[in-house]
Amino acid sequence: MTDPRLAGRRVHVKVPATTANLGPGFDTLGLALAVYDELDVAVRDAPGATVVVHGVGEGEVPTDETNLVVRSIRHTFDAYGIPMPGLDLVARNVIPHGRGMGSSGAAIVAGVMAAKGLLEGIVDIDSAGLLARATELEGHPDNVAPALFGGLTIAWMAEDGPQHKRLTVHRGVSLLVCVPETSTMSTALARSLQPESVPHADAIFNVSRSALLIAALIQSPELLFASTEDRLHQNYRAAAMPETDALVQALRAKGYAAVVSGAGPSVLVLCGDPAERLAAAEVVAAASTTPWQAHMLAVDFKGATVVPNPVETVA
Known part of the structure; x- marks a missing residue:
């Protein structure tokens, strides 16, 4: 009742x-x-x-x-x-x-x-x-x-x-989210691809980058590229999302702070200003063989x- x-x-x-x-x-x-x-x-x-x-x-x-x-x-x-x-x-x-x-x-x-x-x-x-x-x-x-x-x-x-x-995110930070038109990724599947333990050096590496990323996002956007390096999860999932991995690598080769968005397969690019975001979108259009929808989003x-x-x- x-x-x-x-x-x-x-x-x-x-x-x-x-x-x-x-x-x-x-x-x-x-x-x-x-x-x-x-x-x-x-x-x-x-x-x-x-x-x-x-x-x-x-x-x-x-x-x-x-x-x-x-x-x-x-x-x-x-x-x-x-x-x-x-x-x-x-x-x-x-x-x-x-x-x-x-x-x-x-x-x-x-x-x-x-x-x-x-x-x-x-x-x-x-x-x-x-x-x-x-x-x-x-x-x-x-x-x-x-x-x-x-x-x-x-x-x-x-x-x-x-x-x-x-x-609160620094006002200069601009987001580009690249969404594949067809492929999807189950969060449960993505998690199943990760090992139960990781090397001590990799854990230390990610602790340092995570701390640096907070500083980059709220105070120093010029540190976004260095702070978005990862050794805990993206490499282990790469084989299940080859197009995603290829796009992340292509963007990072050009100096853009690209990472996998959540469990994937979308790609997030953290840019220091709107001009950098526009340039990153051009790299996406030129470098990818898979159709991606590039969304310029605000926080x-x-x-x-x-x-x-x-x-x-x-x-």
């Missing part, structure tokens, strides 16, 4: 795409991107849930209670001991699926944020609660943290759950938002 306090409630949610790892910051660093999925949710009298999907995933993702967004809403309601009411959802998706831009993390965050909005005045879900619920579903916080809070995030696990620190600084009882109705 639907909690009478939830009757008639509606929310509108907006969640940014993300790019994680950023080269050396494996499972730790993430950036929010100014590309957004949007979601409208309305409480209904009938139990269960139905989902209408527009855009990316239309005709492909589940439209019932097995949908990841619905499962995330239910997970959040369950965490606070309140039964999920019947729901109607309309998703307008722009974030590519399986391309290393945080689509699953965005879906999870959309559900958690929708639950937060629906439960407003009934349960107060703070930032720690949002991150905890999202991480429980995602398994690691490096994508969900920037999707929730925007900007550059450092995420880590502590005894009392996932933690994060949000930082999202707001993170996910939820508006209870929006003016527009769900349709």
